[in-house]
Amino acid sequence: KQEVTQIPAALSVPEGENLVLNCSFTDSAIYNLQWFRQDPGKGLTSLLLIQSSQREQTSGRLNASLDKSSGRSTLYIAASQPGDSATYLCAVLTGGGADGLTFGKGTHLIIQP
């Protein structure tokens, strides 16, 4: 059974810092890995998707890497801003599209102004 772990569970940093969120998974036979953002009381917003054949994806100040063989991914946020405060979720697709995602429990991020 696939298991996804996110470290740290919570993180508070001053505005402007670069930071790294970590995600690990137990079964390396994945189709893709996705990073989501969740604001309080809201749904999930897809940030980045890395297919199993890719090593990284970038969107603006966000960069996600994938090392499938070691079962690890990182989400790098550059020049953090208070608006980045949210919970960040990592999820992997292990089966086909019909099987749904397996999620980590998330990293609760606070960016101090």
Add this chain to the structure above:
Amino acid sequence: DAGITQSPRHKVTETGTPVTLRCHQTENHRYMYWYRQDPGHGLRLIHYSYGVKDTDKGEVSDGYSVSRSKTEDFLLTLESATSSQTSVYFCATLGGGASNQPQHFGDGTRLSIL
């Protein structure tokens, strides 16, 4: 996102009553999913659908049933609600090929079973 509407957004009901949550999408996506989100557990898959009238169980399907009679609608039913089913329920959709498309999520339904 992706035109997903969940209804109701909030519901409070009593133990033993039937409850139906609705997910409606306007993107003609093939795949639809129901997840529940609980503190300490993260999001877990309840049921999913890979086409009209084609559904299957997820990780935490006990006590839930689903139906999909039209592409755009996916219903989640709690036949006899229990307090352990108090949770936030999210619907998600996926279109096209699985490996290169993200799932899109609705804003959730907050369900309280008293």
